[in-house]
Amino acid sequence: MLKKLMLMTALAMGMTQGAVAGDTSKQVAANAVAQWNTVLKKGSVDALLRLYTEDAMVLMPNGEATKDPRAIRKFWRHLLAKQAGRYELDLGNVIYAKDDTVVSTLRWSNVDGNLKYSYDGVIYNVFKRQPDGSWKAQVQRWN
Template sequence: MVSRPHDMPAAFATAFNSGSVDALLALYREDAVFLPDGVTVLSGPAIREALQGFLALKGPIDMKLTRVVEGPSTAVVVADWSLPTPNGTVLTGRTSDVVTRSADGSWRYSVDAPFGVKA
């Protein structure tokens, strides 16, 4: 359970580095959307498939919190990340994520945009 929006990047990195797509999905609301390239909007089972694609790169992912803008039940979380790939390159990005507080007080992704949102 993530108790503060500031902790979302670290929770994501821990879940990602465990290699478990189920651990990652536990961080998302049921109605969440995922923008794997900043344009395409995925929901439902397509989020699992996209996350499995990122997990196939075999990490580890490193995430650094950049900024949080927090309201009473919604926050924007920005983090810089890097992910080495099997071919020796390193993917990098800056997230623009929207997280919301659940009824149990935990925070979960409503919108996950690992490369930000593009017009």
């Protein structure tokens, strides 16, 4: 519930709060999205799950919210079953950044050769800096 409140507060602010120690918030988000895209191209559900924090929450397109790693695995397995390796995320905007938190919007696309199809809806990610300096998704909302 606290994470949901944090995401909604960040979304309501609707603005970037400045740089995130050392990197700009846009760089942090772009680097995190590039990492997600690398893993998406491989189609590895296990590798995708490593991009989430241990206490991650995913709010799925059907409105279901889960912190259960098995449910998150099932979501990704189902999503990638048809066209693994052909999806990618496109960074939209960084809408909040402070200290160890960056909130960004993303678009989900399907790449088929030279054609790229973007889906309706927006994915919100709350990226949190980890003790090792990496950034992982703590909250992800598929809208």
